Amino acid sequence: MELLGYFNYWVFAIVFAIGLYAVIAKLNLIKKLLGLAIFQSAVFLMYITMDKVEGGTAPIIQKGIEGQLYSNPLPQVLILTAIVVGVSMTAMGLAIVVRIKEAYGTIEEDEILDSDHTA
């Protein structure tokens, strides 16, 4: 049980690594963006994990109940902001990918490089 208390952090580390691997190793630009989204989600998981209090509940204060524990509101606020940032980055990245496809006819990184070197 003690060890399971760290499970969320392990998942964070693994998902983080999977996402980062996709961003670095994959040549397809959309795949890179998907990897980036996974990578950012992992960080969200880390933040949300620390807000949890045993026996607590979401920080919406219930009237008439004394001594209720509430989870930490601050990481939730930060992650709300970070989710928005993530979506914005994804949208911007996809717009650039669409233009790359139009300009180069491909969305594979190596082919784009080749096409610039021969041109």
Added chain:
Amino acid sequence: MSLSAQLPALQIVVPLLTAPLVVLLKPRGTAWAATTAASAMAFAIALAIAAGVLSGETYNYAMGSWPAPYGIALGIDAFGSLILLLVTGASTLALLGCRRSLDADIEQQRQPLFYAAWLLALAGLSGIAASADAFNIFVFMEISSLAGYIIVAGGPDRRALPAVFKYLIMGTIGATFYLIGVGLIYMMTGTLNLADMEARLGDVTNLDPVLVAAGFITIGLALKAAIFPLHVWLPNAYTYAPHAVTAFLAACGTKVALYVLLRFDFFVFQGNLAEHDIQFSLFLLPLALLGILIASSVALFETNLKRLLAFSSVAQVGYIMLGASLVTVTGLTAGILHMFNHALAKGGLFLAVAGLALAARGLELRQLGGIARQMPWTFGAFVIAALSLIGIPGTAGFVSKWYLIQATLDHGALGIVAVLVIIAGSLLAVAYVWRIVEAASFGEAAAQPDTGAISPSREAPTVLLAITWLVALLNVYFGVRPEAPVELSRMAAEILLAHLL
């Protein structure tokens, strides 16, 4: 509330409030005018803040009137005000000078969007410089990066697109690494305010997560600051961006990330992590030295003018890191002063490039043949800024390099090596600048767009020429009378080091 107490907030609110309005300005030129006005106003505010800081004031501001660890605080000290000056000044001068150049690069209908993004980049960068809250820095970093991707994507060449994509991927990885680091520190301290973090880290008994956090934050910010070897996004992004954007970002973009890195390191980590300065001497110092040598050498063989200057920027980041990694007052003063001086030199160079580009057929060195004869004034300003980049006595670049050499000489054998590297880097700079001058002055006069007679008046537009010369002369002025920036840098260095005691 007096106006001067509201200055830190106004510094960010003015460009932020103007950005949505600019989107609506359709008639030709109005978007540019509004953007320039807002930017100039921000510059005026930054000047006022700098004057206040020089007279011993510090600016603290509580957003929403909430006290510091609970609400978000702004804090501007000498270091911050120097960065603010750079950001707003670079933006204003680039906008003033490069209207023609931007008109050529970006279609009329898209200009309102472009200028709104420019203002957001300005607001984001100033927001980072003014903030005293770790997460708030992340938010404004994202604003400035997103806006930065937009304005870089305005470049006319199709190669701008892969460059921006790479910039976006690297930038997001950097920002996310920073976010992880902040999360780990928050996990151990329970606070996001930088000053509060420093105080509370002292009580943390188990420092392993903090160590990991320091690693993440350093790597993330090094990515953003293009510290060698994490600079791979920078050359292409600078090369294919519109010239005005390059002038703006090259002057201040990476400096802001460096500023956050130094602040985090000195405010939060140095005082609390035992032997944290080992991180500096073991990793950053060698990287800085390698960066100077390798990036300068690459610049030596580059054939595109803007790419060459971009690699030179990577090398200059090395000088700044070298000064900072000595962890002494002189070293930090030199590093911070070099931020200022390099911004002046590189800003001037890229402004001159914008002027040259209006007349030249392309920016490959061979296409620039004879340009010095056709645009003597523009090229003259280019040469003066380049001399400052090299560090010729009498220019601003010399002052910071002089300080840097003084600082390194205190460090024994290591210092000798560092001095040798600085000298080697400067010699390499002489070589690559000479290549440009040679190509421009003595090369074949290939730059003839039309077959007609050589038109004598092919100088850059008067405004751009005036601005470029202004920056070039500032390089000389601060070379002869460096008191004000030196004073600000010294104050900044002392503030940073005060956290080590």
Added chain:
Amino acid sequence: MLDNAIYLVVSIAILVTMGLAMARAILGPTVYDRVLAANVFGTKTVLLLSVIAFLYGRPDFLDLALTYALINFVGILAVLQFFQSRSRTEAKEAKD
């Protein structure tokens, strides 16, 4: 205690089904199997969230399940639209 037992049985059934749907999503073989799996996953999430809201004794969080019930549908329709427009462009290309 009895309350919790009630919710527990059903939530475990839902969780297992989520695992099965996941297996289908990964096995494929066609893309439609994966869309189907995503849809099953969506409905199961709605049910799971409703059950957990009661398990935790915070029924005001049903809003979340409601959001899913409404929004998952849009994703599926977007898929239909995606295939329709693609088959049209393919038809157009074939004509040219």
Added chain:
Amino acid sequence: MELTLDILSFVLMTTGGAFVLIGGIGALRLPNVYTRLHAASLTDTMASILIIAGIMLQAGFSLAAIKLLAILIFLLLTGPTASYAIANAALLSGLDPQCDGSTVGAADGDDESGEELRS
């Protein structure tokens, strides 16, 4: 009274859980897209009705019950429509709904079979 309600809702929810499980097994084991869709969508509808009815009995007459009713109505509307959309998309792309012996055998083929059918 309390106990009767509890038992009733327990029965409803357990049956619902059984339906959910059956649907899941069906979606995994049946031979082709259309049969899998069939299994999943039918049981989905039934299970939603049963489970949400069971929870509603627990909730009593409150705002939560109204929300649950809304969820149920939306699920009943969107579930079959989504199934229709998927089946239609599959049909549009030329997947054969006929379930003869050959497709049963090739049920666990790879992605390519579907891809080629469409192109």
Added chain:
Amino acid sequence: MIEVVFGVFLLTLLVITAVAVVRTENLFVAVMLMSIFSLLMAANFFILDAADVALTEAAIGAGITTVIFLGALALTAQREKRSPNGRFATLGVISVLAALMIWATFDKPRLGDPDAPVHQHVAPWYLEQTPELMGIPNVVTAVLGSFRGYDTLGEVFVVFAACIGVLFVLSAGQGLDRGLFAPDPESEGLRHHLIPKVVGRLLVPFIVLFGLYVQFHGEYGPGGGFQAGAIIATGVILYALLEGEASALNALPRSVLLGMVVGGALLYTGVGVAGMLLGGNFLDYSVLMSDPVIGQQVGIVLIEAGVGITVCGSLLSIFHAFAAREAR
């Protein structure tokens, strides 16, 4: 105890999904799996007592992100070319990184540990002071809207920047009026599909209504401007899917959407500046009314409205920018 088991199960599925997303070569499949990933993430957030975040992830991940990715896929390619093998070096480096991070976890506070530093310093202050200072039960909304309202202002401008960025990038070379602004007249949406059309039409008003509920109920339950904006945008996207781009753009023209984006951002900043003019600091809502508590409430309602309007306008503009563009 039970929630830990739930969490472990869902997180295991999460890891499997992430691996599957990276491994599959069909990008369409990857996007589908990504929507499952997002559902799992939201369920996890909910189990970890973060109702507001779960709602956001639900409103964004399941609907908007999928739709935008599909729009981009329709314009680019559906399959990834086989990546070269021999990326083991990257894999090795990243595995080491992950192992390092797992090692560092053993010094972290355990999940749900009430003595963790996170629960000691700033957070209890928020939980104690919010009812007193603002009189609203949802502490997340209070922190988001007022205590850290400046971050949220930044968030609004990130969304704003994403909107103008997508418009700017996608309008290159063809001007804003042609290309980007003219949807394919042949795109009729799903008009010929009777069942989705009838059901969808029925749902659109409910989605919008529910969005408004989330917007104005944000002080009392999970929700707020961002979630509401995303939900309403999803409703309009549903309309666009059913009736075709052209009619959706007739109902809400691009200029209106851009006006919403600008207006929302201005509203938020304007509230902040109003605080300044009335003698407080930037974003100080206490000075808006004579009673500081009421002032805070008014301020939060106003800025949440600003957030909602901007987010809705931005997401719709982004959607249209992708959906109305023809693959070339």
